[in-house]
Amino acid sequence: MVRSLEWDDSSCTLQLLDQRLLPAQVEMVTCENYTKVSTAIQNMTVRGAPVIGAAAAFGMALAACQSAQTTTEGLRADLKKAADVLIASRPTAVNLAWAVQRMLKKASVPASTADDLTQLMIAEAKLIAQEDVETNRRMAEFGAALIEDGDTIIHHCNTGSLATVDWGTALGAIRMAHEQGKKIHVLVDETRPRLQGARLTAWELDQYQIPYHIITDNMSGHFLRSGMVKKVFYGADRVAANGDVCNKIGTYMLSLAAKTNGVPVYAVFPTTTVDLNLKSGDLIPIEERDQEEVLGIEVNGQRVTPQGAKAFNPAFDVTPNDLITALVTENGVIYPPFDINLPRAVEDF
Numbered sequence: 055m056v057r058s059l060e061w062d063d064s065s066c067t068l069q070l071l072d073q074r075l076l077p078a079q080v081e082m083v084t085c086e087n088y089t090k091v092s093t094a095i096q097n098m099t100v101r102g103a104p105v106i107g108a109a110a111a112f113g114m115a116l117a118a119c120q121s122a123q124t125t126t127e128g129l130r131a132d133l134k135k136a137a138d139v140l141i142a143s144r145p146t147a148v149n150l151a152w153a154v155q156r157m158l159k160k161a162s163v164p165a166s167t168a169d170d171l172t173q174l175m176i177a178e179a180k181l182i183a184q185e186d187v188e189t190n191r192r193m194a195e196f197g198a199a200l201i202e203d204g205d206t207i208i209h210h211c212n213t214g215s216l217a218t219v220d221w222g223t224a225l226g227a228i229r230m231a232h233e234q235g236k237k238i239h240v241l242v243d244e245t246r247p248r249l250q251g252a253r254l255t256a257w258e259l260d261q262y263q264i265p266y267h268i269i270t271d272n273m274s275g276h277f278l279r280s281g282m283v284k285k286v287f288y289g290a291d292r293v294a295a296n297g298d299v300c301n302k303i304g305t306y307m308l309s310l311a312a313k314t315n316g317v318p319v320y321a322v323f324p325t326t327t328v329d330l331n332l333k334s335g336d337l338i339p340i341e342e343r344d345q346e347e348v349l350g351i352e353v354n355g356q357r358v359t360p361q362g363a364k365a366f367n368p369a370f371d372v373t374p375n376d377l378i379t380a381l382v383t384e385n386g387v388i389y390p391p392f393d394i395n396l397p398r399a400v401e402d403f
């Protein structure tokens with residue numbers, strides 16, 4: 055499987071798999087500077103909380119490679135400018151700011167020359183990417199242990215290797231359970247309006263040979279009520295200190311329907327997605343995207359919405375912690391009370 059991103063040492067460039075074109079075309083986009091990385095994050099060439107963090111880290115490495123500054127102080131000033139641009143690319147997934155802040159911290163260590171500092175930046179971005187893969191593998195082991203042979207699982211958005219550097223979060227757990235020999239069937243929420251489920255998760259499941267059916271988002275209540283679905287798995291873009299989970303729009307409605315029908319809900323995410331500065335999910339900034347993403351849908355080659363129609367397009371919603379059965383991180387499975395157990399699981403490691 056092609057990786058969501060690759061760093062090329064020889065040309066000092068970042069290759070991004072263009073997720074807007076999948077599954078029809080598998081094409082890489084070359085980023086030779088940080089502004090191109092920022093644009094790719096904004097227009098969702100690259101998307102998914104962990105991988106936009108890694109992409110932004112490489113954006114910082116590119117800023118160092120491209121800088122004309124010859125002193126370490128001058129280079130640090132350029133890196134600060136790049137950091138501001140990269141962090142502003144998308145507001146909700148906290149992994150983005152986390153990765154850029156970590157790069158800035160690395161930039162502050164003593165270095166003799168601007169070249170040395172640039173090498174430190176490249177090495178740190180590579181480390182962030184490598185750690186993401188290792189973290190995902192650990193999460194997948196914990197998540198897979200919650201999945202039983204014969205389970206039908208509803209999955210929302212795309213949380214697989216495309217949304218991370220490799221392997222994935224919620225979909226990583228499902229993949230791990232499949233590789234352990236468990237028979238699993240996935241109901242793939244198509245995930246309007248960008249269709250990350252129908253386009254990306256289905257594409258990944260095909261490659262892992264995991265059986266699935268795509269459902270429209272408004273079908274999940276029906277299948278949850280029918281008794282067919284044993285678990286709900288999704289990822290997260292930002293998790294508040296009390297365990298409120300902000301994830302792709304539609305996650306809240308899915309969780310409500312699951313709770314009403316007694317179906318367990320698991321959110322799987324790395325600890326880099328946790329924002330302990332925010333007491334509750336109400337404080338998480340929700341990205342509002344272009345209304346054209348909602349209005350521009352075509353059926354039989356015709357736009358379905360009346361000319362001049364207006365739409366709301368929040369890209370994420372918040373699921374209150376009482377709708378969630380457990381949180382799965384690389385440090386283990388966390389059960390309520392989340393306001394006590396989540397900070398502990400993040401800080402004690």
Ligand code: MRU
Nearest residue numbers: 101102103211213217289290302
């Ligand atoms: O708008 P997107 O596609 O970047 O949103 C992605 C999600 O909401 C995922 O569920 C989330 O990032 C977790 S994936 C590891």
